[in-house]
Amino acid sequence: MLNGVAVWQASWGGEYPNYRGANVIIVDLPTCTLHEWRTFDLHSDSPTPAYQLRDYLTSLSNGTVLVGVSCDEPSRWMYLASDTLSALGADVSDVGWRGAWVFVAEKGDPDKTVLDKALTQSAANARQPRINTTFARA
Secondary structure: OEOOEOOOOOOOOOOOOOOOEEEEEEEEOOOOEEEEEEEEOOOOOOOHHHHHHHHHHHHOOOOOEEEEEEEOOOOOOHHHOHHHHHHOOOOOOOOOOOOEEEEEEEOOOHHHOEEEEEOOHHHHHHOOOOOOOOOOOO
8 A cells, every 4th residue: 555545455265366475566656646557477387576676676776766566476486676676675585485575675774674474385374564654755
């Protein structure tokens, strides 16, 4: 949610679509609204989406505020983008099969990153990762 408005909803076998893998939401700071959303299927038969995630995150300008959230199964090819995610302050390299994670980061300032993760499927089923953060408007 941004400004109390749901901007992304997904589920695994639920009422919302399954956006499997890693999802990235770019936040428009002046309005605190969704600027852009992309999904990268890290469980596909090909590693290509992991490279696309890595390249996309690398292409973002410093100061870009983004939300990263996993859905269903994010771990199969995640190792191919893990260095890029860690550089944002979101080390999710320890998240296993059907584990889950969510983070808010400002590119270029990993100390500001807020991250929550559940390392296993059973941990994610027991408690989905959640964050609540506030950031100043530009």
